[in-house]
Amino acid sequence: MNDYGSGTQALVLVLFSTxxxxxxxxxxxxxxxxxxxxxxxxxxxxxxPLKNGLAIAGDYISAATVLSTTGIIALAGYDxxxxxxxxxxxxxxxxxxxxxxxxxxxxxxxxxVLARTVPGRSVRIASCVVTLSATLPFLVVQLSGAGSxxxxxLGMPHEAxxxxxxxxxxxxxxxVYAAIGGMRGTALVQMIKIVLLLGTSVTVAALVLNRFxxxxxxxxxxxxxxxxxxxxxxxxxxxxxxxxxxxxxFASLQITVILGAACLPxxxxxxxxxxxxxxxxxxxxWAVGTVTTxxxxxxxxxxxAAALVGSPSLTAADPRGRTSVLMLSRALGGGPGSASTxxxxxxxxxxxxxxxLSSVAGMxxxxxxxLAHDLFAHALRRQGTAPRTEMTxxxxxxxxxxxxxxxxxxxxxxxxVGVLTTLAICIGASAVAPALTYSLFWxxxxxxxLLACLYGGTACALVLxxxxxxxxxxxxxxxxxxxxxxxxxxxxxxxSIPFGYLAGWLGSRYDHxxxxxxxxxxxxxxxxSEARLLAAAE
Amino acid sequence: MTHPDDRYPxxxxxxxxxxxxxxYQPPHAPGADLTALRSAYRGLRRVSTLTALGSFVVYVAxxxxxxxxxxxxxAGELSLGMGLGILQLLVTFGAVLWYGxxxxxxxxxxxxxxxxxxxxxxxxxxxxx
Numbered sequence: 307m308n309d310y311g312s313g314t315q316a317l318v319l320v321l322f323s324t325x326x327x328x329x330x331x332x333x334x335x336x337x338x339x340x341x342x343x344x345x346x347x348x349x350x351x352x353x354x355p356l357k358n359g360l361a362i363a364g365d366y367i368s369a370a371t372v373l374s375t376t377g378i379i380a381l382a383g384y385d386x387x388x389x390x391x392x393x394x395x396x397x398x399x400x401x402x403x404x405x406x407x408x409x410x411x412x413x414x415x416x417x418x419v420l421a422r423t424v425p426g427r428s429v430r431i432a433s434c435v436v437t438l439s440a441t442l443p444f445l446v447v448q449l450s451g452a453g454s455x456x457x458x459x460l461g462m463p464h465e466a467x468x469x470x471x472x473x474x475x476x477x478x479x480x481x482v483y484a485a486i487g488g489m490r491g492t493a494l495v496q497m498i499k500i501v502l503l504l505g506t507s508v509t510v511a512a513l514v515l516n517r518f519x520x521x522x523x524x525x526x527x528x529x530x531x532x533x534x535x536x537x538x539x540x541x542x543x544x545x546x547x548x549x550x551x552x553x554x555x556f557a558s559l560q561i562t563v564i565l566g567a568a569c570l571p572x573x574x575x576x577x578x579x580x581x582x583x584x585x586x587x588x589x590x591x592w593a594v595g596t597v598t599t600x601x602x603x604x605x606x607x608x609x610x611a612a613a614l615v616g617s618p619s620l621t622a623a624d625p626r627g628r629t630s631v632l633m634l635s636r637a638l639g640g641g642p643g644s645a646s647t648x649x650x651x652x653x654x655x656x657x658x659x660x661x662x663l664s665s666v667a668g669m670x671x672x673x674x675x676x677l678a679h680d681l682f683a684h685a686l687r688r689q690g691t692a693p694r695t696e697m698t699x700x701x702x703x704x705x706x707x708x709x710x711x712x713x714x715x716x717x718x719x720x721x722x723v724g725v726l727t728t729l730a731i732c733i734g735a736s737a738v739a740p741a742l743t744y745s746l747f748w749x750x751x752x753x754x755x756l757l758a759c760l761y762g763g764t765a766c767a768l769v770l771x772x773x774x775x776x777x778x779x780x781x782x783x784x785x786x787x788x789x790x791x792x793x794x795x796x797x798x799x800x801x802s803i804p805f806g807y808l809a810g811w812l813g814s815r816y817d818h819x820x821x822x823x824x825x826x827x828x829x830x831x832x833x834x835s836e837a838r839l840l841a842a843a844e
Numbered sequence: 845m846t847h848p849d850d851r852y853p854x855x856x857x858x859x860x861x862x863x864x865x866x867x868y869q870p871p872h873a874p875g876a877d878l879t880a881l882r883s884a885y886r887g888l889r890r891v892s893t894l895t896a897l898g899s900f901v902v903y904v905a906x907x908x909x910x911x912x913x914x915x916x917x918x919a920g921e922l923s924l925g926m927g928l929g930i931l932q933l934l935v936t937f938g939a940v941l942w943y944g945x946x947x948x949x950x951x952x953x954x955x956x957x958x959x960x961x962x963x964x965x966x967x968x969x970x971x972x973x
Binding site: 399 | 881885889900901903907911919920923930933936939940954955956
């Protein structure tokens with residue numbers, strides 16, 4: 307496994323420590339004052355649209371996106387290309403549909419947006435539960451991946467002890483970033499990460515194209531050869547299969563990604579730190595531009611990995627090809643031990659490391675903010691909470707969320723938990739997206755509708771996921787030797803998204819009939835706050 | 845499959861109750877400007893969202909429903925499906941610019957008017973109608 311020199315490892319280690327020191331320093335410098343809530347949750351809304359856009363893009367492109375998407379493209383070709391397109395378009399959809407009203411309606415968390423028309427503890431608790439159930443799986447999948455990835459990068463023996471150490475190390479760093487840095491600190495880390503990520507991706511993509519004389523046709527031909535599948539590499543169906551049910555499954559997964567990926571709380575949270583609606587629009591333009599550029603680059607990287615490394619070596623290192631970026635960078639240099647290989651590999655490894663760190667920090671912060679703001683400050687305490695107390699609580703909830711995530715990740719590190727990414731996106735599409743669209747655009751949305759949307763969508767996605775073919779019954783499932791599934795697809799969106807929307811609508815209809823007074827009150831609140839929603843007028 | 849229109853069922857119900865409401869009990873928020881702003885936002889949102897979502901849904905449906913068509917080669921090794929996918933990504937840049945321009949032209953002036961009116965609601969409450 308470890309076929310590169312100790313010089314490379316030393317350089318990688320030096321780079322890692324430099325990155326950690328630098329970003330930690332920035333976090334401490336940019337961290338908020340002890341009793342300023344606005345600063346902690348939004349960083350005073352002082353970032354320019356460009357910077358905020360880069361931070362949104364940084365939060366959006368998680369380590370899972372970088373590593374799994376490249377892996378899927380390298381192993382499944384066409385299916386991966388479609389995934390790259392849906393990933394980019396999801397953020398476009400967020401910009402067109404939700405970004406501006408969301409910015410005007412919310413102040414710190416998703417609970418603020420939803421409780422605007424339907425106030426009350428039950429709504430706050432529900433939005434906190436959904437935030438946690440969408441962020442924690444994502445967090446666990448990235449942390450447990452961090453273990454195997456770091457042992458791979460550092461060339462350590464691939465055993466449980468080393469991985470646990472890596473997970474705990476990354477986990478502690480992420481807690482520090484989230485608790486000390488707040489939104490502003492993590493925004494800085496995200497910006498550094500996205501700039502590094504774009505820089506190394508452009509370099510590696512240019513090297514790939516250069517290797518094939520800048521001819522896309524040559525790259526594709528080599529990828530067809532390297533994947534061992536021939537022309538099938540450029541046809542739909544390698545990822546999930548080509549039967550009618552499997553094609554439907556594929557379509558369902560893509561629709562889920564486009565509806566759900568950008569709705570996740572750690573991304574929408576960044577929108578609240580824009581100054582006003584035009585600023586959020588400009589931020590999102592930068593974010594979408596960055597993410598789309600990156601998705602184009604990922605297509606080149608994944609195809610290059612298939613062409614230059616080849617599918618047998620990729621699957622030998624990781625069955626889902628998640629190490630393909632690293633293996634590609636090693637294959638591109640002048641050969642094992644040469645200076646160019648060392649530098650390129652170290653740069654890519656450093657980028658992957660900082661991507662991993664920043665994305666887990668962003669998610670921890672989103673979960674901790676929701677716990678502190680929705681659950682503690684608005685649901686548990688009836689009287690107002692002092693900003694100072696809420697800040698302290700937010701710091702401690704970061705520690706709590708981080709610790710829980712680290713423990714869970716250590717426990718599941720021997721399983722293939724990639725399915726948790728799908729679960730998080732399914733919850734985003736079936737609970738968060740319906741709740742936000744209804745709450746922002748439908749004045750008839752009521753408490754029962756909202757709760758049905760949030761709990762119903764989440765429960766539907768969770769239950770179907772547990773009994774899906776991604777968890778049991780197939781060789782690539784989490785439990786390949788058990789078979790307790792009855793839901794015949796890999797992702798749940800096909801059923802759970804309509805279910806979430808339907809639950810919200812039926813719940814509201816129920817309130818209109820049975821609790822007319824309360825639903826009129828909700829409507830009045832919507833109309834009262836409409837000037838604020840559309841024009842930020844107080 | 846989520847049809848794009850599924851995101852809007854409630855909107856089709858909204859106009860009538862609101863208009864009734866407005867006739868009987870004028871809201872103290874600035875009325876005409878807000879209505880104009882609402883419909884400007886709604887138009888922009890519908891066109892942009894349905895275009896983005898619609899084109900992608902058609903793309904995925906074609907990928908799954910007509911794999912032979914999408915697999916046909918258009919230039920060298922490049923298949924139609926791959927070409928369309930990359931084209932969508934490239935068009936995204938233009939779409940975002942277009943959205944920014946349109947919003948600046950249609951939405952921002954109205955939003956500014958609503959904000960200004962909200963600052964002096966008493967005097968304009970009568971003038972608005």
